[in-house]
Amino acid sequence: xISLLQGMQGxxxxxxMRMARDLAxxxxxxxxxxxxxxxxxxxxxxxxxxxxxxxxxxxLAATALALPLLGTETTAFMDTFRVxxxxxxxxxxLLPATALCALLARAEVRGTDREGTVYALLSFTAxxxxxxxxxxxVMFLVLGVLLSSLGxxxxxxxxxxxxxxxxxxxxFVFGSVTGAVMIFGLTHWFGATGSTLLSELGRLxxxxxxxxxxxxxxxxxxxxxxxxxxxHFWAPDAYDGAPVSVAAxxxxxxxxxxxxxxxxxxxxxxxxxxxxxVLAALAALSMTYGNLAALAQENVVRLLAYSSIAQSGYxxxxxxxxxxxxxxxxxxxxxxxxxxxxxxxAFAVVVRTGRRLGDLAGLGYESPxxxxxxxxxxxxxxxxxxxxxxxxxxxxxxxxxxxxxVWLAVVGILNSVLSLGVYLRVVVxxxxxQKLVAARPAPVARGVQAAAxxxxxxxxxLAQIFFGGGG
Amino acid sequence: xIPIVSATLFLPLLGAALLAAWRxxxxxxxxxxxxxxxxxxxxGAAWLWARGASGEGFSQVEEVAWIPxxxxxxxVGVDGISxxxxxxxxxxxxxxxxxxAGIRERARSYVALFLLLETASLGVFVALDAVLFYVFFExxxxxxxxxxxxxxxxxxQRAALMFxxxxxxxxxxxxxxxxxxxxxxxxxxxxxxxxxxxxxxxxLAATLALLAMLVTFFVKTPVFPLHTWLPAAHVEAPTxxxxxxxxxxxxxxxxxxxxxxxxxxxxxxRDLAPYVAALAAxxxxxxxxxxLGQSDLKRLVAYTxxxxxxxxxxxxxxxxxxxxxxxxxxxxxxxxxxxxGVVTGALFLLVGMLQDRAHTREMGAFxxxxxxxxxxxxxxxxxxxxxxxxPGLAHFPAEFQIFLGTLRVYPPAVVAVLGIAVTAGLYLRxxxxxxxxxxxxxxxxxxxxxxxxxLAVVPLLALTVLIGVVPSLVLGVxxxxxxxxxx
Numbered sequence: 016x017i018s019l020l021q022g023m024q025g026x027x028x029x030x031x032m033r034m035a036r037d038l039a040x041x042x043x044x045x046x047x048x049x050x051x052x053x054x055x056x057x058x059x060x061x062x063x064x065x066x067x068x069x070x071x072x073x074x075l076a077a078t079a080l081a082l083p084l085l086g087t088e089t090t091a092f093m094d095t096f097r098v099x100x101x102x103x104x105x106x107x108x109l110l111p112a113t114a115l116c117a118l119l120a121r122a123e124v125r126g127t128d129r130e131g132t133v134y135a136l137l138s139f140t141a142x143x144x145x146x147x148x149x150x151x152x153v154m155f156l157v158l159g160v161l162l163s164s165l166g167x168x169x170x171x172x173x174x175x176x177x178x179x180x181x182x183x184x185x186x187f188v189f190g191s192v193t194g195a196v197m198i199f200g201l202t203h204w205f206g207a208t209g210s211t212l213l214s215e216l217g218r219l220x221x222x223x224x225x226x227x228x229x230x231x232x233x234x235x236x237x238x239x240x241x242x243x244x245x246x247h248f249w250a251p252d253a254y255d256g257a258p259v260s261v262a263a264x265x266x267x268x269x270x271x272x273x274x275x276x277x278x279x280x281x282x283x284x285x286x287x288x289x290x291x292x293v294l295a296a297l298a299a300l301s302m303t304y305g306n307l308a309a310l311a312q313e314n315v316v317r318l319l320a321y322s323s324i325a326q327s328g329y330x331x332x333x334x335x336x337x338x339x340x341x342x343x344x345x346x347x348x349x350x351x352x353x354x355x356x357x358x359x360x361a362f363a364v365v366v367r368t369g370r371r372l373g374d375l376a377g378l379g380y381e382s383p384x385x386x387x388x389x390x391x392x393x394x395x396x397x398x399x400x401x402x403x404x405x406x407x408x409x410x411x412x413x414x415x416x417x418x419x420x421v422w423l424a425v426v427g428i429l430n431s432v433l434s435l436g437v438y439l440r441v442v443v444x445x446x447x448x449q450k451l452v453a454a455r456p457a458p459v460a461r462g463v464q465a466a467a468x469x470x471x472x473x474x475x476x477l478a479q480i481f482f483g484g485g486g
Numbered sequence: 487x488i489p490i491v492s493a494t495l496f497l498p499l500l501g502a503a504l505l506a507a508w509r510x511x512x513x514x515x516x517x518x519x520x521x522x523x524x525x526x527x528x529x530g531a532a533w534l535w536a537r538g539a540s541g542e543g544f545s546q547v548e549e550v551a552w553i554p555x556x557x558x559x560x561x562v563g564v565d566g567i568s569x570x571x572x573x574x575x576x577x578x579x580x581x582x583x584x585x586x587a588g589i590r591e592r593a594r595s596y597v598a599l600f601l602l603l604e605t606a607s608l609g610v611f612v613a614l615d616a617v618l619f620y621v622f623f624e625x626x627x628x629x630x631x632x633x634x635x636x637x638x639x640x641x642x643q644r645a646a647l648m649f650x651x652x653x654x655x656x657x658x659x660x661x662x663x664x665x666x667x668x669x670x671x672x673x674x675x676x677x678x679x680x681x682x683x684x685x686x687x688x689x690l691a692a693t694l695a696l697l698a699m700l701v702t703f704f705v706k707t708p709v710f711p712l713h714t715w716l717p718a719a720h721v722e723a724p725t726x727x728x729x730x731x732x733x734x735x736x737x738x739x740x741x742x743x744x745x746x747x748x749x750x751x752x753x754x755x756r757d758l759a760p761y762v763a764a765l766a767a768x769x770x771x772x773x774x775x776x777x778l779g780q781s782d783l784k785r786l787v788a789y790t791x792x793x794x795x796x797x798x799x800x801x802x803x804x805x806x807x808x809x810x811x812x813x814x815x816x817x818x819x820x821x822x823x824x825x826x827g828v829v830t831g832a833l834f835l836l837v838g839m840l841q842d843r844a845h846t847r848e849m850g851a852f853x854x855x856x857x858x859x860x861x862x863x864x865x866x867x868x869x870x871x872x873x874x875x876x877p878g879l880a881h882f883p884a885e886f887q888i889f890l891g892t893l894r895v896y897p898p899a900v901v902a903v904l905g906i907a908v909t910a911g912l913y914l915r916x917x918x919x920x921x922x923x924x925x926x927x928x929x930x931x932x933x934x935x936x937x938x939x940x941l942a943v944v945p946l947l948a949l950t951v952l953i954g955v956v957p958s959l960v961l962g963v964x965x966x967x968x969x970x971x972x973x
Contacts, residue, residue, distance in 0.1 A: 198910070296603075309832075345555075387506075394628060395653075398622035399627075399628060399654075400617075400620060400624050401621045401625065405621070409617070409661070409665070410556075412662065412665055413663065413665045413668065413669065416665050416666065416670050418667060421662075424662060428661065428662065429655075431654070432651060432654050432655040432658065435650065435651055435654055436651060439647060443635075443643060443647070446635065448637065476552075478552075478553045478558075479552065479554060479555060479558075481551045482554075482555035
């Protein structure tokens with residue numbers, strides 16, 4: 016397939032030829048779309064039992080379709096959609112992550128009315144995240160935010176009880192406002208550059224005001240999706256109101272998509288507009304606020320929500336360095352894969368135990384393997400080697416230092432210590448002698464946990480693969 | 487060719503994996519497996535020792551590609567500085583596991599954690615790649631955290647938490663320094679041999695990197711004022727945990743000081759050497775005086791560690807200064823690491839045995855122990871004499887060389903020698919109060935050394951005497967490297 020693609024590139028070809036080439040480049044996205052539609056059809060046929068396997072197989076097939084694209088560095092549809100390391104690795108990491116979330120969701124929504132819609136919505140939202148991660152045009156940013164937001168609102172509201180409805184409402188209101196702000200700000204970019212293409216953003220050099228407007232707007236719109244402080248206020252409530260598996264999904268897939276989208280913008284925005292400093296400030300704020308707030312939580316889902324706000328700050332270390340350090344893109348890719356594995360793993364354990372900190376008490380004695388797995392996920396989130404999170408953070412810090420942001424790396428390191436305090440609040444009760452209160456027997460969640468554990472342990476050993484594709 | 491370094495390194499980890507997989511292993515079997523695998527690692531270390539290290543650079547290097555795009559690889563090997571430490575580590579883990587064989591509570595996890603910790607500790611000493619070094623360096627924290635929090639004494643949760651947070655905060659600056667070295671090298675690499683051969687940083691960058699490393703290694707060593715985690719961790723840790731903490735983990739700090747600070751930022755270290763020497767001398771004296779004020783035997787031994795490790799840092803600082811007599815001081819510093827591991831390991835074991843019997847560590851609660859438990863008593867006296875630097879025992883040749891070097895380079899820093907007098911005073915007082923005189927009350931009848939305990943302590947005492955009498959056995963290996971390193 017890859018040689019076919021290159022062949023087509025070489026020829027240039029007529030419009031049909033170009034169209035065929037472009038469609039081949041977005042084959043994974045098409046597969047995700049078909050998966051979502053298929054899941055919906057099976058739901059309508061009242062066959063939720065088929066909808067789940069169909070979704071999982073569809074997502075994995077889409078992942079497989081993305082594999083040959085590794086190493087390509089090109090664009091599709093007249094530069095509006097980018098097929099490069101960020102976009103391709105987003106597919107390779109987020110689609111399996113979505114599949115794992117669908118499996119986790121099964122443990123919670125099994126037998127409920129409209130079970131199949133959950134799988135369809137997960138796929139649609141993932142599609143939005145992929146649009147963000149490959150964005151080469153501001154329209155793709157808007158499309159990605161809207162697509163992933165609409166699916167997410169519905170997912171949060173799925174249980175239809177008071178808490179989830181309130182959570183979805185907050186999420187929705189917040190999303191509409193930031194979305195409107197984003198579109199409003201982007202019009203300034205369009206006005207100043209005369210184009211919606213990100214590659215034309217270099218023309219902003221002489222228009223500081225328009226550049227600043229657009230930057231704030233993009234930070235608000237994507238920052239909301241990625242739960243970056245101060246655009247994070249919806250996240251703890253939405254995560255806590257939603258089913259745990261949906262919280263797991265929201266904390267990984269749309270977040271990584273939005274951060275990669277931000278990196279796409281950053282790669283073209285002239286540094287003269289001052290964006291690196293703005294994003295560095297957001298990174299420091301997000302890390303510090305997320306960790307401090309997490310220290311005060313008694314609910315594991317809320318704790319993980321604040322921790323995910325802090326982790327967004329770490330991602331920003333890589334975004335800040337985009338264009339200034341060769342390490343930036345590999346850092347984002349490795350950390351995204353690591354973060355997906357370890358965060359999903361932690362949520363998979365919570366699906367089985369329950370949301371309160373007390374629910375985990377005694378876990379280390381009652382089921383030593385799950386306890387050990389949880390410890391691995393949490394200390395990987397801290398960034399302790401040789402686990403996946405360490406390699407991500409190593410590269411992120413390296414990229415930040417390389418780009419001249421030594422102070423930001425220092426803030427990141429101090430925050431790692433703070434985050435150890437956060438995660439040990441979960442670990443300590445696990446090794447208290449106590450009967451486990453209510454463990455949900457969920458064999459599927461167990462499988463998800465095992466897969467996440469293998470990845471969290473293995474990504475460090477296999478880190479070279481992330482550099483294979485022209486990273 | 488058998489990759490003997492890697493085999494030694496990963497045998498304990500294999501043992502840990504087997505234990506993790508063996509559900510419902512009876513405690514006896516778990517201990518047997520642990521002793522067997524750490525014994526195999528000890529054999530491996532002895533084999534490494536027999537194959538030796540050539541003077542220049544690193545020997546027995548094994549290399550496997552890992553992340554070539556980043557210049558990261560699995561690289562291990564030994565030189566005259568790491569080789570004695572590898573052997574010491576293997577010995578201490580072996581005797582710790584022998585001593586621990588009485589533990590029944592969750593023995594499987596306990597042994598598995600010790601084996602994991604052994605691989606991590608050995609890994610720090612043999613790693614020749616900065617990322618690999620850092621990986622092993624941090625894994626030791628995790629292992630020790632769970633050992634203290636799982637099997638420690640009364641206030642273990644708090645002590646374990648403090649240990650983990652404090653030393654993680656301490657070790658992260660090293661990560662920054664390593665990244666700085668990496669970004670400064672051309673082409674970018676984490677290969678420690680390259681970073682040593684061509685120190686990549688100069689000027690302010692080198693000084694900043696050095697300061698970051700000093701923070702990391704001073705916390706670990708520990709050097710005043712970064713030592714405050716040590717007493718709590720030692721007092722709450724289980725006996726074997728204290729042995730490893732003092733005997734092996736503290737060495738990671740001083741070893742890093744030699745390997746990174748001295749070898750990768752030599753010029754910056756030379757400029758800062760007077761300050762480091764002054765701090766080290768003060769830290770050594772401080773440790774001795776605080777130890778003098780302790781009545782808890784375990785705290786006492788813990789604080790003498792601050793004293794002894796202060797001498798090590800002093801020796802390294804002297805070696806960093808660009809004047810004559812450098813190799814002498816560095817020889818002394820490396821030998822002091824080995825001596826301290828062996829002697830303090832024995833002392834912590836003996837204090838732990840006393841605590842097992844009497845459930846207290848207050849020296850005032852004991853009396854006439856030489857008459858009650860002669861074996862244990864005389865063993866303690868021998869180890870205490872070694873610790874206070876008696877000629878003919880392990881610390882003497884090391885401290886002698888450190889002070890010899892110091893005298894030539896920084897004569898005022900020799901005041902630290904007072905620490906020896908203070909240590910002598912405090913050990914003699916402890917011996918007088920607890921071991922001489924009349925036995926007290928209910929502590930009249932205590933068991934003397936059992937077979938398992940004898941087996942754990944005797945090798946360490948034998949090594950103490952051996953190093954004291956024939957220091958050249960170890961010094962020869964060390965000197966071959968330091969001479970090539972610091973002409």
